[in-house]
Amino acid sequence: MICAEAIVSRLREQGERLTIQRRAVIETLCASGDHLTVQDLQTQLAAQGTALTETTVYRIVQWLKDRGAVAQTDLGQSGVVYQVIDRTLHHHLVCLRCGRVVDVEDCVMDALRERLRREYAFEPRIDHMAIFGLCRDCRAGHD
Ligand SMILES: [Zn+2]
Ligand SMILES: [Zn+2]
Structure with a gap:
């Protein structure tokens, strides 16, 4: 986990006022x-x-988000959450029916990042994403 001092010194290097x-x-x-x-x-x-x-x-979390230190994610029923961006990124699958939140490892985003770079010349910042849908239990019987 990233420590507060690392973020503070990085922001200082960028000339930000803490x-x-x-x-x-x-x-x-x-x-x-x-x-x-x-x-x-x-x-x-x-x-x-x-x-x-x-x-x-x-205002402060928005300021941190704009500087790439904090991720803002809408988790649906759980609300909009903020989290420090550390080296081990993760994402979430959020069930629209029961509200269950499942963690997803970051490597599933690599193929998407690569395509966005190659085909759209776009450098995506996928640092903490929520993907909405139906979980395994909620899908059962609804297919
Ligand atoms: Zn998360
Ligand atoms: Zn569900």
């Missing part, structure tokens, strides 16, 4: 190592004594 609030959000996301909604982040920050409004937390 306020106390931005640092607190980065540290909370890293410490959790999990998918957090803006509300989750706000709650955890408040518990550590950093009281930020939902709007402020939202």
Whole structure:
């Protein structure tokens, strides 16, 4: 898992200004190592004594997303989650019927990345993707 210091120093190298609030959000996301909604982040920050409004937390995660440090993913029923982008990427299959979320390893995206580069001259940033559909159980009997 990537540590907060690595992200902070990378952003500094890019000439970004690291306020106390931005640092607190980065540290909370890293410490959790999990998918957090803006509300989750706000709650955890408040518990550590950093009281930020939902709007402020939202602006900071968008700022981190624009700089490639954080992935934003809509998991459907589970909401929009944010996660630090580390070296071992993963993705999710989200069932539209029962809401089940299954993890998928990153290598399944390699063929897609390659085609997008070759045929569209597009460099995709597939860092944490949710693919919606029907899970095995929900498909049974509906085919
Ligand atoms: Zn995930
Ligand atoms: Zn299902």
